[in-house]
Amino acid sequence: AQSVTQLDSQVPVFEEAPVELRCNYSSSVSVYLFWYVQYPNQGLQLLLKYLSGSTLVKGINGFEAEFNKSQTSFHLRKPSVHISDTAEYFCAVSEKRNDYKLSFGAGTTVTVRA
């Protein structure tokens, strides 16, 4: 079975600074990888996904993530954050053979300060 570890539970960052959220996964088979964002009092929405091909994936709102198979990582980055990026971010994985099941990490709370 797959599992996900998000290495930072909280990340405070100043506006216009870069941010990186770290995610490691474990699985014995090929996987799909995802980052979801949850704004306060809302449901989750997909930021970006890695299915295959280029290891650098670009998503919405200026976010990107890099898949590193040897390190089993899928870190999320944004070069310059805005106050509106304050949210909780979840890394998730699904096995290609059972791609309807998502396993989520515990989440990283990003707080952007002026």
Added chain:
Amino acid sequence: DAGITQSPRYKITETGRQVTLMCHQTWSHSYMFWYRQDLGHGLRLIYYSAAADITDKGEVPDGYVVSRSKTENFPLTLESATRSQTSVYFCASRRAGSTYNEQFFGPGTRLTVL
């Protein structure tokens, strides 16, 4: 054209009572899911359904019952609520397909069991 809706959005109940959380989607998606979100755990899958009248257990099914008589509805019932079931519950749906298809999440139901 609401997409995926959940009701109620907030619910307070007492230990031992039966509670039903409703989920409705307008996309005719085959798959539907129930997750619970708890601090430090991210989202954990309770039950999922691949189609009407087909349901299966997820990671944390104990104390919950689901049914799916119609494609668009997927109610979750807590037969005898316990304090440990205090949580935020998210419903999600996705269409069936040969490659990964995104899960779309509802706005959530915040349940408090006193």
